[in-house]
Amino acid sequence: MTELENQLLKFENLNNIRVLIIKSSSNTFSSGHDLLEFDKSNSSDHKKVFDKASNLMKIIENYFIPVIVSIQGTAAAAGCQLVASCDIAICGQSSLFSTPGILAGLFCSTPGVAVGRVLPRKIALEMLYTGEPISAETALKYGLVNHVVEDSKIDETSEKIANKIASLSSSTMKLGKKCFIEQMKLEKEKAYELASNVMVENLQFTDCKEGIKAFLEKRKPRWN
Amino acid sequence: MTELENQLLKFENLNNIRVLIIKSSSNTFSSGHDLLEFDKSNSSDHKKVFDKASNLMKIIENYFIPVIVSIQGTAAAAGCQLVASCDIAICGQSSLFSTPGILAGLFCSTPGVAVGRVLPRKIALEMLYTGEPISAETALKYGLVNHVVEDSKIDETSEKIANKIASLSSSTMKLGKKCFIEQMKLEKEKAYELASNVMVENLQFTDCKEGIKAFLEKRKPRWN
Amino acid sequence: MTELENQLLKFENLNNIRVLIIKSSSNTFSSGHDLLEFDKSNSSDHKKVFDKASNLMKIIENYFIPVIVSIQGTAAAAGCQLVASCDIAICGQSSLFSTPGILAGLFCSTPGVAVGRVLPRKIALEMLYTGEPISAETALKYGLVNHVVEDSKIDETSEKIANKIASLSSSTMKLGKKCFIEQMKLEKEKAYELASNVMVENLQFTDCKEGIKAFLEKRKPRWN
Incomplete structure (x- = not known):
């Protein structure tokens, strides 16, 4: 242990x-x-x-x-x-x-x-x-x-x-896991508040900008 | 949306x-x-x-x-x-x-x-x-x-x-759904308090009086 | 009822x-x-x-x-x-x-x-x-x-x-059930605190001492 x-x-x-x-x-x-x-x-x-x-x-x-x-x-x-x-x-x-x-x-x-x-x-x-x-x-x-x-x-x-x-974006994964754990401890309304803010933050990530671009261009993303 | x-x-x-x-x-x-x-x-x-x-x-x-x-x-x-x-x-x-x-x-x-x-x-x-x-x-x-x-x-x-x-009583359905949502947010003891009061209120509904009468008379209820 | x-x-x-x-x-x-x-x-x-x-x-x-x-x-x-x-x-x-x-x-x-x-x-x-x-x-x-x-x-x-x-230890069963019910009402960290204390208490039970001894000696325990 x-x-x-x-x-x-x-x-x-x-x-x-x-x-x-x-x-x-x-x-x-x-x-x-x-x-x-x-x-x-x-x-x-x-x-x-x-x-x-x-x-x-x-x-x-x-x-x-x-x-x-x-x-x-x-x-x-x-x-x-x-x-x-x-x-x-x-x-x-x-x-x-x-x-x-x-x-x-x-x-x-x-x-x-x-x-x-x-x-x-x-x-x-x-x-x-x-x-x-x-x-x-x-x-x-x-x-x-x-x-x-x-x-x-x-x-x-x-x-x-x-x-x-x-194989996926490591920075996004860490942010997402942390948010999931935190929001699950809150009542639903507060949970949505937190998660909405995290998604806005996530959209500023270099990996996210690349991920969305790659999706729109129908190609594989290149993670940071 | x-x-x-x-x-x-x-x-x-x-x-x-x-x-x-x-x-x-x-x-x-x-x-x-x-x-x-x-x-x-x-x-x-x-x-x-x-x-x-x-x-x-x-x-x-x-x-x-x-x-x-x-x-x-x-x-x-x-x-x-x-x-x-x-x-x-x-x-x-x-x-x-x-x-x-x-x-x-x-x-x-x-x-x-x-x-x-x-x-x-x-x-x-x-x-x-x-x-x-x-x-x-x-x-x-x-x-x-x-x-x-x-x-x-x-x-x-x-x-x-x-x-x-x-096909069921609309007034009862609305009362019941509202109560379910509210009580699920409470700890169990408080949830039972709320739900008991709602059932007492429900028993005063015209539809509920008709529903119970119809059940006892073994016929279909006529909802309001 | x-x-x-x-x-x-x-x-x-x-x-x-x-x-x-x-x-x-x-x-x-x-x-x-x-x-x-x-x-x-x-x-x-x-x-x-x-x-x-x-x-x-x-x-x-x-x-x-x-x-x-x-x-x-x-x-x-x-x-x-x-x-x-x-x-x-x-x-x-x-x-x-x-x-x-x-x-x-x-x-x-x-x-x-x-x-x-x-x-x-x-x-x-x-x-x-x-x-x-x-x-x-x-x-x-x-x-x-x-x-x-x-x-x-x-x-x-x-x-x-x-x-x-x-057929199992009655004193342990009662302690364990009570603890389960109590800890399920608490947030996880507090739940672990309570349950840890209960396990320490449980280890002092005559039945638990006998149970562990019996397990180590590969024989059936004799409950109190």
Whole structure:
């Protein structure tokens, strides 16, 4: 978790990064916190772990570029929370998503913050109450993931989407993502005010002027 | 856009209007703003265009009667925003929904306000980040549209629903729609307070007294 | 309604209750308020009925243990509101869900509070405007119910889920449910603060210590 956070903070200072893919190096995307760690530490340590995880989710959600998550196998507990917190999610047909803390007597309350805001309330509650996983197909049905593909095609699909995003105007993408996050926190009327102003600002971008010119001239734009 | 707004404001003063269908006269529902217009105008003009569009969406959302949108072909950018802002949407199997501004370097920030409040967050973000359309089936899966029918049956289906709505008590419909919009902005407890009071008010309507009587007498009601 | 409320309040004082199933004794889950009652009473009586129903929904939503609803046949009006207000819902293939008040000139404004917060906006509005039911499959698609099973298997399925929940740590379940409800009312950052604190508290529970120990020792936990 510390490593992921450090990487994220480091990338944020690099101007030429256009899109991020988070994936695991193993066959299981993430099984969440290590319970052994909880068993051996005290309340003050516990607090630090949960605050660190919440902070990581906040960094990911507000990240300056689009964040794609590529899910091999199971995403459980904080792993499921991470999936819920990313912008776009691709998983394999065998992927499972769960918040199984209750099975060990530790209700997945922090994962519930993210999962409860992405899935319909009843689907989230059944996961939290029973600890049982939902399938990739169910995750797709309710928008926890964007695409379910053959397990062998996960990386290929994520990279295809990442390449598409990276091929577009980076300055526009950053402005647009920031605006989307900000406006979603506002009531609709204020949201429109903010978004209208951002569009006016966007129209002044060199990339936007080039993009519109290219569209009218029916040619490919050359981004800055 | 000005024409649609003027029509809407005119209809609002006509008492005998019971339901509205918005549809296009061409094979494409709407491809959004004209980029040529942006290319030739300045920031102050741009601001007016976006404020006008936001105002139009506000008028539609708060309209005094139900608003059905009937979608032939593609609904892109502000066209997709319009679909998201109506009450009920019917489209054809070949319909596509997109927020493609990013392809021209102009992120669809204002459409994102409406689309981000109707679709699951990840589905909305993929549309906004890649500019790629979702299909009619995907729009149905996530509730952006109510029904997908054969392209040749769009008008027929929209009119069937419109006729059903028009056959019911107009005074009750207006009261009910207004209450739904208002209560959805409130936290749940306040929402129930408001809605309870509206139901008590509704029970005093001549149409409601007739409707309940007709139900108990197992006959068709005669609306005012 | 009074009977259900009294039962709920009575159970709340019993410490050994772990999960609740609400079901009907007939083939129709609930057709809502009795219109004859409205016809024969005055505004002050009406107000009492709607306030009582809203209060019942509030009790169910904030109930101290998980609430499963088992739906035989149709759930209409306040019955549909009840389904929307429970934690987990199981229905049969022939089940229908509707808010048909408009057909009798009485818009389902209070059911709209619950239904509008569970279903996508357009799906809720079509139900409210036309009075027409949605099928079990549509309810499942949009998360109004968790599972659709053969009509003869409804009780069996509900009990299976109830047994699973009852087999887990009761103290953890109550803490977790309470936290989920509370945090969902907060903005995300505050929600994480609350949930982090609850997880730290949860780790001090005897059941949680036993649960983690059992997990690490690869044996079944023995709950308090």
